[in-house]
Amino acid sequence: MLLKRILTFCAFSMCYFLISIAQADLLDPYHNINAPPGALAVVSYLNYEDLPKAVSKGGDETTINLRASALLIRPIYFFPEKLADKFSWGANAIFSFAHVSIDSEKNSSGLGDIMAGPFIYLYENEKDNVYLSFWEFVQMPTGQYDKDRETSLGNDAWWFVHMLGLGWYPSKLGLDANFTYWQKGESNETNYDYPDAFETEAVLHYGITEKFRVGVQGAAWWDLQNAKEDGIDAPDTKGINFKTGFNLGYNLQENLILNLRHDLP
Numbered sequence: 001m002l003l004k005r006i007l008t009f010c011a012f013s014m015c016y017f018l019i020s021i022a023q024a025d026l027l028d029p030y031h032n033i034n035a036p037p038g039a040l041a042v043v044s045y046l047n048y049e050d051l052p053k054a055v056s057k058g059g060d061e062t063t064i065n066l067r068a069s070a071l072l073i074r075p076i077y078f079f080p081e082k083l084a085d086k087f088s089w090g091a092n093a094i095f096s097f098a099h100v101s102i103d104s105e106k107n108s109s110g111l112g113d114i115m116a117g118p119f120i121y122l123y124e125n126e127k128d129n130v131y132l133s134f135w136e137f138v139q140m141p142t143g144q145y146d147k148d149r150e151t152s153l154g155n156d157a158w159w160f161v162h163m164l165g166l167g168w169y170p171s172k173l174g175l176d177a178n179f180t181y182w183q184k185g186e187s188n189e190t191n192y193d194y195p196d197a198f199e200t201e202a203v204l205h206y207g208i209t210e211k212f213r214v215g216v217q218g219a220a221w222w223d224l225q226n227a228k229e230d231g232i233d234a235p236d237t238k239g240i241n242f243k244t245g246f247n248l249g250y251n252l253q254e255n256l257i258l259n260l261r262h263d264l265p
Helices: 002-020
Strands: 040-055 061-078 089-102 106-111 114-125 130-140 159-168 173-184 197-207 212-223 240-253 256-263
Touching: 197 240
Parallel strands: none
Antiparallel strands: 040 061, 061 089, 089 106, 089 114, 114 130, 130 159, 159 173, 173 197, 197 212, 212 240, 240 256
């Protein structure tokens, strides 16, 4: 039972990784700057994650060999007219295509849960280069899901994501930070109630040249309670995760930026 719970939690964590990396979980330099009205940006991510072992709160270590790769495509559109002639706003969506495997034997490939929603810039100071924005997402249960597979690509639940983004870019130095509340629903098929969570991430970056930028980053997320199965608490499902890493960015063209990010184990 403990092994199944660990696998279930790790599989959930990987699905969480797959649908969140286009938001706070992959925060790049200038992530929170605004764009001119009518602008369309397309952000794409290629990601790979390897989780060979899992450790429960009691210290029990289990080999699971969980691996996931994903391609995410995120169009972001700024509406032609500012709201009240003052606030930049728009809409965006996140489409994920992923492959997940456990021990190289259990595999799933396909479309993950789709996320979409509006955003608005609450504060824009182009003189001091300070930007504060709010992003609202609805995650729809569109991803492949099978209650008998640990490698499902969807969560079979509606989630709501509330995110506050901060961007500050004085001279060559810059700071991007996100603060995110994950409001998670319950699976209709399994009655598995995912725990709400809070996530925060920041990247501090510096322009070495006009085209080359380096950064250091840190992130953390906390589940706010245990998950529930049929209304009963599932022990050891309240997760906490911390990570650090570095970010390298290069402007290939004026409107094309390539970023490489690596999180340290």
